[in-house]
Amino acid sequence: MPTNNLSNGILLLPSEVLELELCLEDRKLRFYNPATDQILLTHEDEVVVR
DSSP: OOOEEOTTOOEEEEETTTTEEEEEETTEEEEEETTTTEEOOOHHHHHHHO
């Protein structure tokens, strides 16, 4: 399976079905959107932002 890396060295695993990439950040799996160049918020992150 081909992988990509962010400029900070985070390893990304692409999902063609979701059109997102999975990344491991601080020992947690996160979704990264290459179209917006952003790591998506988790549910917990969204609660804190509110």
